Amino acid sequence: xxxxxxxxxxxxxxxxxxxxxxxxxxxxxxxxxxxxxxxxxxxxxxxxxxxxxxxxxxxxxxxxxxxxxxxxxxxxxxxxxxxxxxxxxxxxxxxxxxxxxxxxxxxxxxxxxxxxxxxxxxxxxxxxxxxxxxxxxxxxxxxxxxxxxxxxxxxxxxxxxxxxxxxxxxxxxxxxxxxxxxxxxxxxxxxxxxxxxxxxxxxxxxxxxxxxxxxxxxxxxxxxxxxxxxxxxxxxxxxxxxxxxxxxxxxxxxxxxxxxxxxxxxxxxxxxxxxxxxxxxxxxxxxxxxxxxxxxxxxxxxxxxxxxxxxxxxxxxxxxxxxxxxxxxxxxxxx
Amino acid sequence: xxxxxxxxxxxxxxxxxxxxxxxxxxxxxxxxxxxxxxxxxxxxxxxxxxxxxxxxxxxxxxxxxxxxxxxxxxxxxxxxxxxxxxxxxxxxxxxxxxxxxxxxxxxxxxxxxxxxxxxxxxxxxxxxxxxxxxxxxxxxxxxxxxxxxxxxxxxxxxxxxxxxxxxxxxxxxxxxxxxxxxxxxxxxxxxxxxxxxxxxxxxxxxxxxxxxxxxxxxxxxxxxxxxxxxxxxxxxxxxxxxxxxxxxxxxxxxxxxxxxxxxxxxxxxxxxxxxxxxxxxxxxxxxxxxxxxxxxxxxxxxxxxxxxxxxxxxxxxxxxxxxxxxxxxxxxxxx
Numbered sequence: 001x002x003x004x005x006x007x008x009x010x011x012x013x014x015x016x017x018x019x020x021x022x023x024x025x026x027x028x029x030x031x032x033x034x035x036x037x038x039x040x041x042x043x044x045x046x047x048x049x050x051x052x053x054x055x056x057x058x059x060x061x062x063x064x065x066x067x068x069x070x071x072x073x074x075x076x077x078x079x080x081x082x083x084x085x086x087x088x089x090x091x092x093x094x095x096x097x098x099x100x101x102x103x104x105x106x107x108x109x110x111x112x113x114x115x116x117x118x119x120x121x122x123x124x125x126x127x128x129x130x131x132x133x134x135x136x137x138x139x140x141x142x143x144x145x146x147x148x149x150x151x152x153x154x155x156x157x158x159x160x161x162x163x164x165x166x167x168x169x170x171x172x173x174x175x176x177x178x179x180x181x182x183x184x185x186x187x188x189x190x191x192x193x194x195x196x197x198x199x200x201x202x203x204x205x206x207x208x209x210x211x212x213x214x215x216x217x218x219x220x221x222x223x224x225x226x227x228x229x230x231x232x233x234x235x236x237x238x239x240x241x242x243x244x245x246x247x248x249x250x251x252x253x254x255x256x257x258x259x260x261x262x263x264x265x266x267x268x269x270x271x272x273x274x275x276x277x278x279x280x281x282x283x284x285x286x287x288x289x290x291x292x293x294x295x296x297x298x299x300x301x302x303x304x305x306x307x308x309x310x311x312x313x314x315x316x317x318x319x320x321x322x323x324x325x326x327x328x329x330x331x332x333x334x335x
Numbered sequence: 336x337x338x339x340x341x342x343x344x345x346x347x348x349x350x351x352x353x354x355x356x357x358x359x360x361x362x363x364x365x366x367x368x369x370x371x372x373x374x375x376x377x378x379x380x381x382x383x384x385x386x387x388x389x390x391x392x393x394x395x396x397x398x399x400x401x402x403x404x405x406x407x408x409x410x411x412x413x414x415x416x417x418x419x420x421x422x423x424x425x426x427x428x429x430x431x432x433x434x435x436x437x438x439x440x441x442x443x444x445x446x447x448x449x450x451x452x453x454x455x456x457x458x459x460x461x462x463x464x465x466x467x468x469x470x471x472x473x474x475x476x477x478x479x480x481x482x483x484x485x486x487x488x489x490x491x492x493x494x495x496x497x498x499x500x501x502x503x504x505x506x507x508x509x510x511x512x513x514x515x516x517x518x519x520x521x522x523x524x525x526x527x528x529x530x531x532x533x534x535x536x537x538x539x540x541x542x543x544x545x546x547x548x549x550x551x552x553x554x555x556x557x558x559x560x561x562x563x564x565x566x567x568x569x570x571x572x573x574x575x576x577x578x579x580x581x582x583x584x585x586x587x588x589x590x591x592x593x594x595x596x597x598x599x600x601x602x603x604x605x606x607x608x609x610x611x612x613x614x615x616x617x618x619x620x621x622x623x624x625x626x627x628x629x630x631x632x633x634x635x636x637x638x639x640x641x642x643x644x645x646x647x648x649x650x651x652x653x654x655x656x657x658x659x660x661x662x663x664x665x666x667x668x669x670x
Contacts, residue, residue, distance in 0.1 A: 027379050027482070027485070028418075028485070028487060031488070031489075031570065032418065032487050032488050032489075033383060033414040033415075033417035033418050033488070033553075033554060033555060034381040034382055034383035034414050034415055034417075034418045034420070034478065035381070035382050035383070036379045036380065036381050036418065036480075036485055037379065037380055037382075038374075038378075038379050038380065038482065039373075039374045039380060041376065043373075044362050044371045044372065044373050045371065045372055045373065045374060045380065045477075046369040046370070046371050047369055047370050047371075047372075047424070047426060047459070047460065047475070047477065048368060048369035048370070048460070049426045049428050049460065049461055049462050049473070049475055050428070050462050051428035051429070051430055051462045051464050051471070051473060053430045053464060053465070053466050053467070053471065054467075055467040056430070056464060056465050056466060056467060057464070079368040079369050080368075080369055082368035082369075083363075083367065083368050083369045083371065085369070089382070091382060091384045091475060093384050093385070093386035093473045094386070095386055095388045095391070095471065124382070125382065125383070125384065126384055127384055127385050127386045127473075129386050129388060129391060129392070130388070130391050131388050131391060131469070132388070132389075132390040132391065132468070132469060133467075133468050133469065134466070134467060134468065134469065136386070136388065136430065136471055138384070138386060138428050138462075138473035140382070140384055140426060140475045142380075142382065143369065145371075147362070147373065150362070150363070150371055152363060152367050153366070153367050153368070154366075154367075218368075219368060220368060235366065235367075
């Protein structure tokens with residue numbers, strides 16, 4: 001079905017069904033000049049926005065609408081997670097080329113709505129328009145958190161332990177499979193693909209961490225671990241020492257790196273789009289938090305390094321050699 | 336200067352100077368995973384977002400960066416105005432093709448910042464990325480209003496007077512000049528151009544109206560008067576009668592229509608991008624509001640029709656004939 005057959009308002013009617021799933025605190029949902037909702041006393045409002053552009057962030061022919069919608073929301077939820085917030089309302093702007101079928105777009109909204117439902121996020125509005133060539137999606141997500149419980153980038157302190165909430169490099173490996181047309185013919189490869197196509201937003205985990213005494217700084221790993229940790233180091237005006245042997249690497253990535261002859265820790269360090277949380281915890285609180293996190297989520301957090309006062313980002317290699325890490329993450333204009 | 340010379344983070348540093356102009360209530364501005372700010376007790380949060388795409392909404396070679404930035408924010412502020420809100424925080428997502436010079440983008444941000452400063456709006460974040468072909472801008476604006484003082488589309492009542500806060504059709508005429516390469520060689524034409532390139536957001540006026548007893552429904556005229564008033568009629572489940580002779584037409588548009596042989600009221604009715612407020616007021620309050628508005632802003636509001644219970648949109652022509660109005664506004668997928 002073509003969009004010109006149902007028109008802009010027909011399309012909006014079609015995709016906005018089931019967007020309001022938590023009507024409490026919502027004064028106006030889709031359909032007016034702006035959405036209106038109330039925040040709760042003592043809570044700060046968090047707002048993040050991410051723009052995904054065809055041929056830059058995704059290849060339309062290589063991704064299902066569902067996965068594209070899912071990921072477009074996931075990357076925003078991940079930002080709210082990294083602030084220690086609860087995600088509440090989402091706003092989807094979409095620019096659609098004529099070549100895009102209504103069915104693909106419905107699938108895309110299904111992907112957004114499915115993830116939104118999992119975290120009780122309303123879709124309260126957005127904008128729908130045309131595009132000449134590329135499909136473009138901008139999602140803005142509003143979250144909230146108690147005012148004294150947000151996690152920032154500029155609050156790491158020397159002596160803190162640096163953690164990752166999950167494996168690193170899996171998403172990059174998934175992308176490698178897609179770009180090189182390698183069939184995902186094993187469970188390991190299918191999981192790498194999933195890490196790339198449907199990244200997990202660590203929302204509950206971020207909220208949990210933000211409530212704990214001793215958790216100082218956090219960021220989500222979107223551009224690559226070394227690049228994102230670089231933001232924490234720079235904004236907190238501290239140094240950092242990472243241990244290559246401690247970078248958490250999944251069995252799936254190990255298998256992948258063996259097969260394609262990559263160095264797994266280097267792969268994980270320079271990855272990107274993992275959307276795990278990288279965070280720092282005061283040494284005193286570290287053990288308690290590791291234990292409580294395990295109790296709460298039945299998952300581990302991984303010590304990958306520590307905050308120093310050196311002002312440098314250092315990587316301790318397996319042979320004991322210390323290398324200076326330069327940010328090897330993604331720069332949209334330099335590549 | 337090319338973006339690849341300064342990189343993504345160099346660019347962000349360059350354009351984020353002067354973005355925080357009202358630090359009260361802001362907990363985190365640009366630079367973390369999300370912005371954080373607080374709302375005031377008793378106020379609802381308003382959120383609107385608009386996506387502007389090159390070759391759909393603007394031609395890059397035909398508009399200055401400054402005007403493009405100005406208008407990208409103005410259309411969002413207009414949505415907050417139509418809700419009766421105060422605009423507070425803006426978030427700019429931008430996808431930039433390689434062909435776009437840093438100087439053009441700096442000019443674009445100047446346009447945004449200049450309008451933001453006029454209404455004390457902070458720029459608190461966004462997203463910066465690349466694009467293969469088109470320049471793309473999505474702005475999200477957060478506003479606020481006392482909970483019992485927002486203006487919606489579904490609250491018009493039979494008997495209400497329908498108003499426009501300003502002239503209609505000027506923006507369409509300005510676009511006509513641009514698309515037909517007609518030089519703006521008179522004061523009239525320059526003002527029509529300005530109406531198209533730098534539309535006025537009626538923020539103070541919208542807030543004023545939302546405070547008055549008897550103002551029932553409002554919308555901003557973005558797609559065209561007949562189309563936008565159609566939303567009020569449909570959502571309020573009422574009819575409407577407009578009077579062609581009462582459509583407010585500027586001297587500039589009259590001059591333009593005479594010169595190019597257009598029917599001025601028809602031109603104004605089917606215009607678009609005027610960004611005036613169209614609103615409905617109970618008959619009892621109409622005179623008081625006209626007087627108080629004039630006192631407050633030294634500007635008129637224009638009675639253009641009334642709400643009926645017919646369920647139809649009617650236009651009374653100068654000869655007394657009544658026509659049924661069909662929405663002739665913009666549909667992004669039908670044209």
